[in-house]
Amino acid sequence: MATGEFAAHEAHAHAAPQGFIRKWVFSLDHKVIGLQYYFLALTAVFVGMFLSLLMRIHLIWPGVSLPLFGEIKPEAYLSLLTMHGTIMVFFVLTTAPQGGFGNYFLPIQIGAADMAFPVINMLSFWVTFLAYIVMLSAFFVTGGAPLHGWTGYPPLSALPSAGPGEGLGADLWVISIALFCIGALMSALNFITTTLDMRARGMSLMRMPLTCWAWFITAILGLLAFGVLLAAGILLILDRNAGTSFFVPLVTVNGQLAGHKGGSPLLWQHLFWFFGHPEVYIAILPAMGLCSQLVSVFSRKPIFGYKAMVYAMLSIGIMGFMVWGHHMFMSGMSPYSGFAFSVMTMAIGVPSAIKTFNWLGTLWGGKIRFSSPMLFAIGFVSLFVSGGISGPFLAQPVLDIPLHDTYFVTGHFHLIMGVASIFGIFAATYYWFPKMFGRLMNERLARWHFWFSFVGTYAIFMPMHYLGMAGHPRRYSELTEVGYLHNLLPLQKFITYVAFITIAGQFIFLFNLFWSMKFGKKASDNPWEATTLEWTTATPPPHDNFAGRTPVIHHGPYEYSVPGEPRDFVMQTDPLTVAVR
């Protein structure tokens, strides 16, 4: 504890650094690092979205020649798919909610001056940045980016002869993943230590905003999951370059023996999904925490069942490590294991359902203000329900027989871990933008952005469930070879058309973001009339967050509309004037 506080105080013992390099590039300030993560994720999300657009174009017009790109070949389609998935999962969904907003607001919300280990914090960002550059460079090497999908199943991902892109491109891919793991591990340690040791006086664990709980639990998941992926990545690097055979048995590619013997392709799948399933929760837990926060703030009501929310997130975290085998029902894994994994998977639906009930319970009897963060929070709840409801189909091995590796799965995970999490990022942006930049984002543009995104998301991903039921396999670059896919082409066309419109809508957001930084309406210190600590300090917050004060906390974060109070919200730093319960 002493070290953590000492380090943080040390970092802020003197005035804020003035030079550009120390202030904005190699900064130790968690707020600047948070923004660095955020803008990294912002570029990544537009890259990832652009790749998906190219994929959608190729799917319905396979022969079309695009300006600058030329014709997209089947193998290029698979590279787009691989890089889309990898960039979105790692550099957007893992980076923005935790590295971005978590970094910026966790210390402020618990009343700390900075993260516990500012230097490690800076390092974790720059390692992540390096990983991002290495990942993008895979596009520009001989053979191009790998085509083995974001899950990188060997032997395909382990053998340079297995396809174009499996040479240097695949090496860069796996090196980037390993680097990312190192950054994520450092960041996880920092979040856990900060939450445990740096809370201000009165900020007991059960008085923390649910956002802090979410970042804390996410960090624990990251610590346990990324270590395993790092190990798997290193073994894969060795299989590819050092002649080992961890994942590759005796195989023949194109009539040539590959020179491996005795490895197990399923070993990778176990290691990968031991990381990969918790990763789903790493992506969505921060959004859950944030939306709990927003639903309460904008309904002007305490969150319904605070403790139940905390326990639900904790049990999601714990059970999240016991369900990875549901990705492997069809893999050749023992069907008895499959049954056990499926029982656990159905059980993990329970805490997710509890959260939904509590969000609805919070809205009930509220006085709802439909500001843009709230619109995205309500959108999140809706998407979370829709994406969640298809889970119990896929969690039953019997139904997974026809549905596994079809578009049903693509629709399911895009709704829930993809777009629901992205809605969390949007909600967080609209909510915290005034604190970060001192101005409000344009509300009219934000609403247009919401309607484009909300309706567009459903129109894109709901039809994918229908495709999946009809037996449409995922990751098919062309729909010409299989007879029954011809009937599904109209639906694929519809999805592409909607994707064009929805993607166009995202530029409203981009414009609003940068326009509002310069021209947005000046924000007060607490524009949403919320109670948590970030709204007690200046806008934007000073270098040490509270300008030399140390906040003292008197109660939990959700005291809205308390009967007898003069205002309908009581800051965490203000005592309640009436006795509650």
Add this chain to the structure above:
Amino acid sequence: MGLVLLIIIWLITLISTYFFIAKTWWFPVGASAAAAGIDHYFTVTLLLMGIVFVAAQGILGFFAWRYRDRGTSTVAHYSHGNNRLEIAWTVLTFILFVGLNLMSSSIWASERFRPAQPGAVQVEVTGMQFQWYFRYPGPDSKFGATKPELIDPSTGGEGAVGLDATDAASKDDFVTGTMYLPVGREAEVILRAHDVIHSFFVPGMRFKQDAVPGLAIHMHFTPISTGDYEIVCAELCGLGHYKMHGMLKVVSQQEFDAWLTARESEKQ
């Protein structure tokens, strides 16, 4: 704004649900013994989850409209929750989810726990970039040895799976590019892959199983109607994944026997 949210959320719910009920895009007709059971549980799950979906979205839209800020006259209800409700919905969802799972477990058991019956038609299915090969053991009912170093995809047929001609049991084995099965008899498929992972997916049979290098996975299914059924690859296997396509022809026992005899005589 509350009213607009209500309308949009309800509309989305209505349209999404409509296409599930109208079955505009749906599973192909099930043609295996297990299909009816699998489809039944899909319907049961769809019904239960459909109710949850419509209820949750319906309530979300309704609350957004009903509890919108209407100015000074409304005051938000001050409440930190209700433990009885928490316990009630925890228990209910637990029963719903885990119960659903246990209900479907008997089909899973019959599909995957028990081995194929004696007397099942044996076919070895081999996946290779980007082709399915089907090997029949011939009159001796024994599969001959294969050797990886003998694999030569350019030959097609027996050479593609690396059949060792020196093994006595392999003399009458033959390999085809189209799968034939007799109707009404269980088929035991032995799944192999020689390069990367593939997945043998026959939507009409409600059958799917990965073929993994280094493993010989034994599975079974029983076709119950004659006809042609498309076989696709459901695990990303490289640039030709989309065209790794085959055909299963389910025929009468007589036609199947005649087909076997013809292949045998070709082989001699």
